[in-house]
Amino acid sequence: MEHPLHGLDVVLVQTRFPENIGMAARACVNMGCGHISLVEPERWLRDKASPLATPKGQALLDGITVHDSLADAVADSALVIGTTARRGGWRQAMLSPERCAAEVAACLRQGGRVSLVFGPEDRGLDNAAITHCHRLVCIPTDPAASSLNLAQAVLIVLYACAAAMREADRREADRPEAGAAAGGEPHGPRNVPQPEAVEPASGKADAPGPLASAADQERLMAALRDMLLRIDYLHGDNPDYFLMPWRRLFGRAQLRRHEYDALMGMCRQVRRALERKEG
Template sequence: MLDNLTVVLVRPKFSENVGAAARACANMGVSRLVLVDPPAFDMERARPMATSKGGLLLDRLEIAATLAEAVAGAEAVYGTTARLGGWRKGVITPGQAADGIWRTLSAGGGVAVVFGPEDAGLANQETRLCGRLVTIPTADEATSLNLAQAVLVVCYEIFKASKGLAEEADEPSPSRAATHAERESLFAALRESLLAIDFLKADNPEYWMLPVRRFIDRVGLKRHEFNLLMGVCRQIKWALGTGRDKKPQA
């Protein structure tokens, strides 16, 4: 059902939570689970919490050294957070995220949903790799969720959306979405170009790039649009004399 959806757990502290998260993924039809730099993962402690169906996910478990590596092939990356404000702007609920996630999946694109470690959540630099941020509303008196609970809530909303929107997924997309790796290369090119024309403030360009990143991820960049914007960046470099001697071809 959700074959192109990847659940990514960043530095999970407790193997039992990984097992319970695998069970939650299996319940909702998610077949790919990736751990990023787990500090002390123990399969024997994880497996009892996974039950038989979740155990199948543990058998196919993937481990990545970095978050960038784990999400490189995804066309859309959603990070989860309980902390708001500062760099964490434009945060949406799982229900709001689910429709967009399912539309990407139903068009054949890959989506990664990222969950941070139990004690601290995703770091600011990690949320920067996520096109959208998702938070699960809770009562003010108890805002902390167990990792597996959070995985289940988000995947359940996506599962619901897949049931409601499946009939709308008949028309093929005219152009595939840009992958996470392609968007990251575009963001780097845009950052360099916008610094060169003094649009970004040089003291903290990553912060001032956030609205640009959020906008591009929100609109669902296609591959041909990626090519167009990369061409604009090359033209800016040429016009400023920082590109190759020869004018780039359109």
């Protein structure tokens, strides 16, 4: 049976305690997410995670994949969203859990894969990890007690994603053409204000080509970085920091593969022109 959040991968980076992995697995099965990836876990002991995953989470524990890098873990995803409690600096343009869920649902309904990335229990995602995330989500909490348990954070974000998928399915079923196709009148509530949730998805059949993967986007960022350094647009001691607005721009754009190909072609042509000029 396909999971309600099929295509969504929870990525846990440098987890310290296997018990937290077990609790995160329980949260995943509660919300219909079928896969967890681990990136450089400090300790991955299945027997320690198992009791906290409950019987329903055992199959998910069996399917866990372990990766040497975050880039490898998210390579196949079209959308990578990192979670953070901190703001400022590298952490700009935060999404609410609801807005995050809307973007996740839209991507999944277009056939794209999504990675939700959670950092270590004691410090969260560092700046190097943030660069691999197209978007960032922050769970609002009381400032006096802002720290969440890892599994709590997983549960909250996945709950929002599952709710957004259900809302998208309901809205799709309520479309007039859906009712006509079923041989009856469209049903469901009308003239009800909609929450900030899912944009109406056109579905896979109408999607103009596949989405570019995170690995594609990393190659594009490397080519763009090289081009911008050559023309002295990026400079200083920390060009990766000044490249972040471009990362966010392309992350929001949800590039299609043919758009990625066009941008890569542009970067190659600019590089060749500059090399001829320098030569």
